[in-house]
Amino acid sequence: KKLNKPVYRAKNQLNISNVLYSMNEEVQAEKILYKLLENPVCVEDTSFYINTLLLLTEHDVPLSKKYVSEAYRLSTEFANKRLLIQSECFMGRFYQNNHRPDSALYYYRKACRRVNIRNIDLIVPVIKNMSECFAAIQQEDSAYVYLNKYEQYKDSLDQVNSLAEIRRMESRAAIEKQELELQQAEERGRFRFVLILVVCAFILCIAALICYIFWKKSREEKIKKQLKELENKELVTRLENEMLQNNCFKVELEYKDRELASNSLIIMEKNQVLKSLVDELEKEKDAGNIQSNTALQISNNIRMHLGTDDEWDFFKMQFVKVHPDFFVRLKTLCPSITEGELRLCAYIRTGMENKHIAQMLSLQPESVKKNRYRLRQKLNLGKESLEDFLRGI
Missing domain, CATH: 1.10.10 (Arc Repressor Mutant, subunit A)
Structure with a gap:
């Protein structure tokens, strides 16, 4: 409200619609989305308009086919790869929900052919849906292949949650260790029970007591061995996950360094070009080829976009973030x-x-x-x- 920007107001309406959906107030949320489709800000912003259409389709409102088809058409003309993949995925999901697996597979395959490592997150649910479509048309082999692909892609995406997985593994290991300790406590209780029986029938229980002692020691050794193996497995798993996480951090850091260097060079080259334009304007003004007022106005406009001593400050600020x-x-x-x-x-x-x-x-x-x-x-x-x-x- 303070900024009085129509585009911010429109995008905030989309956020409000999402919240209403999460609160099961679908009718009010859909009213907001329908109004957004008529909002000039939404219509002029093709990406925003496509996302609004896809959101309506996702909640299976009336005329879903019309909205998803329009989103697909606009995405094709807009030439935005990510939006096009999303539209194809929604087209496939629409046909899948309407029990047309062949048509759904057509669009799912198109989406798969466009995907790359940066938008692999879009295709993971699509792989699973393709498996379901193949199962629906009784092509079990293909369904099994795509189900395996889904598991592989899902595992690669789950690497970012490796730290949480390590903690869960530690919790499971602690639980198993506690269960073993409880088991040992039960064994000690049995041993005390045997001692009471020995008092009642000393002669008959001496042999049993000796056998029990040997069995108890063997059992404890086995439990200790199991605990040791479990700790070793836990340590190996933790080390492997830490190495994987460190590799991910290293790749991400190298990418940010390259991006920072590239952005700095681009800013520097832009400033050099702008400076050369200002010098050229000065020469043309001195030669009388351009009016002084016009040259001054153009020079001021160029200097508004020209960073003077801010290149190092900008680079240093971004570098400290990394x-x-x-x-x-x-x-x-x-x-x-x-x-x-x-x-x-x-x-x-x-x-x-x-x-x-x-x-x-x-x-x-x-x-x-x-x-x-x-x-x-x-x-x-x-x-x-x-x-x-x-x-x-």
Whole structure:
């Protein structure tokens, strides 16, 4: 309300509709969605309009076929791959719900052919639905194959929940250990019961007591062995999951570093182009080819989108989000390090090449090499590479 932005108001209406659905107030939620379909903000935003149509289809309102077909058509024209995959999935689900598995499989297959690693989450339920469709048309082999694929894809997506899985495994192991301890307590109770019987029938129970003692020791050894094996399995599983999680974190960190370096280079190149345009305008104004007022207006418009000294500040802010303690630890290891050397270290840490670092620092590549050499001397690295040292931080 304070911003008075129609687009925010419309998207907030979509959020309210979702909440109403979760509260089982379907009628009121659907009224909001129908109004959104007539809202100019929603109509002009193709992506928003498609999502509204798909939400109506998901809740199986009247005219669902009309809405899902329109969403599919718009997604095809809009050329948004993710929306197109979603529309194809909804088309398949619509036909599947209407007991037309052949038509559903047609759209599910189209969605599968478009999928890649970034939107694999869309296709996991589709794989399961395809298995159900094959089962409906009595193609059990294909249904079994897709059911296995569903399990494989689901396992790959569940890697992000590996830490929770480790905790669940630890809980299960603790429960099993407690059950074994209870079992041992029961065994001790039986032993006491046998002792009471020994008092009543000492002669007959001596042999039984000896046999029981040997059996008890064997049982305890077996239980200890089982506990040991269980602890070893738990440790191995925990290590494997930690390695998997560390690999996932490493890949994600490398991707963020590449993205940060790429964004910084793009901003730098944009600023250089804008500066060259301002210089060219000044030349044309001095030559009399363009009016001074026009040149001044265009120059001011360009300078509004031109970052002057904010490139390093923007890069540093984004870099600290990815590597929060990098600068603090580096200053702790080398208190005499300068701000320029910290900037060079950050560029090297993101994997930039010398020529790109030279562009960012407005230096020659040879000067960058000299600065790297001085930095190695200041850090006393010896034979260790500067890149490995900074990654270690």
